[in-house]
Amino acid sequence: MTASKLYPASVIKEIDRQYSQDYDISSFQLMKLAARRVVEVILTRYGDTKRAQVFCGSGNNAGDGFLVAAGLADRGWLVQVALVGDPEKLTEASRDALAVCQNSQAIVEAFEGAVLDRAILVDALLGLGVHGQIRSAYRSAITAINASSSAVVAVDLPSGLQPDSGEVGAVCVRAAITVTFLALKIGLFSQDGPDYAGEIILADLGLPDILLAKHADKALRILEAPRLPARQNKAHKGHFGHLLVVGGNTGFGGAGLLASEAALRSGAGLVSVVSREGHRSGFLARCPEVMFRGVNETDDITDLLGRVQAVVLGPGLGQDAWAQNLFRQVIAAGKPLVLDADGLNLLAQAPAALVDCIITPHPLEAARLLRRDQVDPDRLAVACQLQSEYGAVVVLKGAATLVASDTGIAINVLGGPAMATAGMGDVLSGLLGALLAQGQPLSRAAELGVAHHGRAAQMATAQQGEVGLLARDVARHVGRSLSGMTL
Template identity: 45%
Template structure:
């Protein structure tokens, strides 16, 4: 059955896992050509819904099963009275099995098929049926030139299963990728459709399970789970007799000279996300501003780590790093935090100092690196992190025995036990300073209210991303503090305080 974007399944698979599901369907009695026909019909229906006034189709086909889908869509379009051409970038003589049968059906139907060359003219809606999910290496010629021509055409583009050139496992562009307006994908959702460069090239996503029986998916290995309103972890309701001591005491440590705003954003986020009490340890010169902005917080001016010791015995959760700096002051405070037996969130400069190996991460931690910080923590380049974000998230979680939030388009949450969650919500307006500080404070508040590290990280990322999507509708100029009231509202809608 088809699914709209809001009804997409939670499970995300690798390309190999989806091929395994496909093989299971065939082994259970559904012929491969029937599955190809179902995929073509699903693509055709989605294409017509998306462009109801279109009447011309240019199918650009390779030489695999993806091309077979394209040939069958061409047949459906011709039967509907559209002007149709297939531009064969892959030699039809190399087609095998079901794809060869699809080509034969297109020939029998009288579909115009011509070899691709640099002078081919694309017209109408362009259907990308070039490379599919099996691609792992860089796109080679002639496909690179074909993809460049599709992208330069300015025409509406639909992709079969996945935009050609996008890695189904990692979301990395393999040199170049088709920029689709619509992608119709089948059987199981591919992880690469939701992270990395996916947001730039997938367009609107339509999923069809090709009538796979539910038992097909029982016991199937899953790479990750999408976070949705329906499956995001929830805080429990509060008893009428609750008091501030019931919901933890978060201490935020940071705000070196010149970075006082970062720690205040984190503190405000923790307060508004339900922490029972919030304290801030920062530079003494930031205390007046902090008290003026956050009279509900307890603010302590700190000049040395010794002044933290008494406070560390009174709190339940630490958030360390926003505005911490990498000087002697920040290093000494981070060292004190590292020795405290408390659940902690490490962000920003705490991660940069951790990467220098001068301090050890305590147990029960959540770390929140962006790709650059992740690269320093792993000792690789940022490009290598972005080339395989899921692998980087797992590697960080294993190396530091921590829950990892790898930020960016398609944020990933990895647990040391191997679980991986993905949040693909958000908005480009979130490309603004301070949003990471808000996220760190939010994670700390959820930990303080009794959530375990993985659930707190998942819920925090979901709230943060959806608040950003909501506020992003107003366009450019999104400030980090804009998210805080939106997070509070979403949290209440998702898990009411009083039931």
């Protein structure tokens, strides 16, 4: 997989249409190209098996499946085709593919619940054709596929996976390999997608680059994690910015501490923190490199705000009078800002356009910012609306975090489920703030920070495994990632 962008299903369908129209390639010819690549993958990975069962629905995905079955049968495999859809509903191209299959040695019969033993299972049920609730016959087939211990190869998209959101409903095929066509789909890398797609192999079917380029503005860029430029030998701490972290209300000092430590690990030259006085000893014991200021509900921090290049506001902040006093001062200062956690909740109470700001909501915080009672599953729409309404660069956290700015939307595929633990957002906010303090533009800081946060988590996970990873473990690897060290 070498592609650098992910595409919505509607764009994929339009690219498919234009490819056929502009280059005089019929749907049937495209099916043959797709099937040939799937057959190649099966022969390469499972060549000794010699048995396959191909599950076909009634859309174009079925046409691919029929030709896969014929291709394997022509190579001496025992192949059963399990018809799940209504053959009367097949498109013309899929009917042509079925005719080819019926003229081969493949056995074509209606699916009655039995899965072929010791066979490779090929999922050509739905592909991009999943809409709403999956019908009973398809649910039964998917359940049977997943109950088998056989390897599953999905054609284009695991059946049941939403191609844009990556979410699954009641059932979804769990594949070992997904051979996807023309371009990578967003859903393969979002939410449930990675759990169901398995290894992803892109078959571009000879698609000209110019066709993809025509639709690049509708695609999501995949974030990369390049190293920061090497530092000059004569560099000193003043060259790398002064960051202020504001947070750590009573009982939540750890959040501010994690953000501060992550900022130092991310290369900030100086890090100051404003927190409750009661947290002073903890900060000095754990992170003596941080310059600590304890404040009460009425203290003025404008002098400190005037000396820093960027601010992180929100980790462990709370929403009481102490928090509101600090929130007002930071917003009024107009410094490049990372707004996180309770900083976002205070913003939701009094929405306002933001200048020079990165906001980092998780889905529930995003719902509050948009004055909604429930989380919207359409993450792309949420990110775009937040960016439009608040004028900030948006980091919409979650599996496959999105970064939305004036230049478009990017998606992060680095990281993993080990990051589902307390404090990860605090580490991210400190990392983002450090990049801002070092002079990175807002959108660049957001994209670099999100990508290196995920990569640092992968580095930490490689050392100690997926279970029990701590946020501070990730913080310790952030500098290694930013320096370009390998996993």
